[in-house]
Amino acid sequence: MRIGIVSETYPPEINGVALTVHSLAAGLAARGHSVDLVRPRQQQPHTDEAGIDVLSVRGGALPRYPGLRFGLPAGRTLRQHWSEQRPDAIYVATEGPLGWSAMRTARQMGIPLSSGFHTRFDSYADHYGVGLLTPLVRGYLRRFHRRAGATLVPTEALADELHAMGVDNARLLRRAVDTQLFHPCYRDEALRASWGVDASTPAVLYVGRIAAEKNLALMVQAFRAIQQQVPQARYVWVGDGPERAALQSANPDFIFAGVQRGDALARHYASADLFPFSSLSETFGNVILEALAAGLPVVAYAEGAAREHLIDGVNGYRIESGNAQAFIDAATKLGSNPALIRHMGRAAHAGMSGLSPDAVIRDFENLLRDLAEERTHESAAVVSHA
Secondary structure, eight states, rough: EEEEEEEEOOTTTSHHHHHHHHHHHHHHHHOOOOOEEEEEEEEEEEOTTEEEEEEEEOOEEEEEETEEEEEOOOHHHHHHHHHHSSSSSSOOOSSSSHHHHHHHHHHHTTTOHHHHOOBBEEEHHHOOOOTTHHHHHHHHHHHHHTTEEEEEESHHHHHHHHHHTTOOOOOOOOOOOEEEEEEEEGGGHHHHHHHHHHTTTEEEESSSSOOOOHHHHHHHHHHHHHHHTTTTEEEEEEOTTTTTHHHHHOTTEEEEEEOHHHHHHHHHHOOOEEEEEEESOOOOHHHHHHHHHHHOOEEEEEEEEHHHHHOTTTTTTEEOOOOOEEEEEHHHHHTTOOHHHHHHHHHHHHHTOOOHHHHHHHHHHHHHHHHHHHHHHHHHHHHHHH
């Protein structure tokens, strides 16, 4: 099949959506499909990948995220491009101006179309002081995803949320994690020594965008509570974002490692001891799977990946959404008990062993093929009745 993928974020950008979309594109290419990737043009040249053809279009810097870009509408360019090399099916991963124009163009051309619900933009408004816009954002998302033949979501709970929002085409596409990369074997004692921790001192880890919607203040509170019990504890932050400078200024004892990739990221995960993650804005939260696979017990609210994969009291603690004190108490209990960290860490790693990226790619492939076949049958029915 020739499969079109439209995304306003893609590596070398580092975020959950970019990495998920890249995994899907690379997986389809590895299975012999031709992938036609449309993305905003970046200053850094893209790395050629076998089986993935890239069309770069105009874009702009995302406000408050200078490292990220959004795509500008490109209907005319897309129509010409897809007329010359027509995809069998298209996946629109993001809901920005580029995604909207791609969806409109694909529908006009009669190309089977699916969308992805990766980011809770409707929940971001409150974090950026524009909460009054939340109903408008939610209405836009509803209109956007109802135009697709299927909207792919990573959890049943999110499918239910979309249904309540008025989007009835949600289809489940579960997430996986690279258990070869995110593995306890990458634990690096030299790295831990550079953080100033020994075998009996907990290193607390954060990985992700350092941004307001991640509920950063609660993670800081939880760490300070751990530190009251274990004064030598250290907090390591991996990533970057608009709140980094303020967070670093207010907490000079925190260790900021910047953006990490590949083996270096795996070493940071495996060299830490626990992963409190208090975000309430995730559609999924890939970092939770990565932490669990690396052998870190997780404390998180019962949302997204935590709802699906975190077993309370076994591989971490799953907290009722919004209960800040329970989150702090669980993090403190775990962070002050090395034996409990080790016990839950072993369970965390073992629990991820069955998640297969290959199975996710096969499911994605089958879903796109089903959409293409449905369109073929519909076209044949129209012709037969003409």
